Amino acid sequence: MQWIEVSIQTTHAANEAVADIFHSLGAGGVVIEDPLLLNNLISSGNWELCAIPEQENTEIVVVTAYFPDDHELKHRLTAVETEMAAMEARVGPCRFGNTCFRTVSETDWENEWKQYFHVARVTEQLIIKPSWEEYQAGPEDKVIELDPGMAFGTGTHHTTCMCLRRLEKIIEPGMMVYDVGTGSGILSLAAAKFGAEKVTAIDIDETAVKIAKQNVANNGLAKVIEVRKGDLLQAVSEPADVVIANIIADVIISFLPAVPLRLKQNGVFLASGIIAERVDEVIAAAKEQNLLVETIDSQGGWVVIQMRKEE
Secondary structure, eight states: OOEEEEEEETTTTHHHHHHHHHHHOOEEEEEOOOOHHHHHHHHHHHOOOOOOOOOSSOOOOEEEEEESSTTHHHHHHHHHHHHHHHHHHHHHHOOOEEEEEEEEEEHHHHHHGGGGGEEESSSSEEEEEEEOOOOOOTEEEEEEEEEEEEESSOOHHHHHHHHHHHHHHHHOOOOOTEEEEESSHHHHHHHTTTTOOOOEESSSHHHHHHHHHHHHHHTTTTTTEEEOOSSGGOOSOOEHHHHHHHOOHHHHHHHHGTTGGGEEEEEEEEEEEEEEGGHHHHHHHHHHHHEEEEEEEEEETEEEEEEEEEO
């Protein structure tokens, strides 16, 4: 299949809104290239990201979406420009240059990023290992073999890494977990590795569902993790011990009313993918649903919020 890569250069403040426009128009995948985040990763020493030079221009964030080259493409590309113009009318100019387009194949998209993904220790116990590399595990290591393919989630982004650290602390044996917007399935795999008895991984994107299923099978966790195609929490009905959503602030706010209905008493909701500027909005929306904010972790301008359904 051929895909059209659509890239917009924007500001740090507007990158999430641009990504939301792409998501709302049915993008098969969205990538945010944040130079500040990349520089933080390079300087942290936590991940071996190959010989990537430090980024000099840190003011421009590139948001890239992939749309299938089908009969709806023209409508989607027109809608991108319409939505961007409407956003700039509300908040002022927030993009640099013109929208860029490029045709790519699935093979190009699947393999281009592999040079940047290597074995990484992301928590005290958890190791993320790409399927094409070897790693000798220690006695306490919990290793996830991952091939993200065209789905988001390698464990190195701040949002995912903070979620993994939280899961290491809150998951207990026998728990039931919902992972909303699972992407590659990395958070579901981690929850299972930490002892969850039943995990449901949900994503609206068929490609993500396919990749997550393959990653679950590759890690021998098909009896613990069920991957479903669905729209947020509409795909499940039984209350869970933990609900995870590593998405974006607008989507999290939109489905917060459904969260208490899908949580057991004293259950935990982990909300991530939130830029620091949107934290107050998410907290206010959570309080409206009587969710208690327990902890707020931040790293590199991103935030994960741990909430609890009080008894």
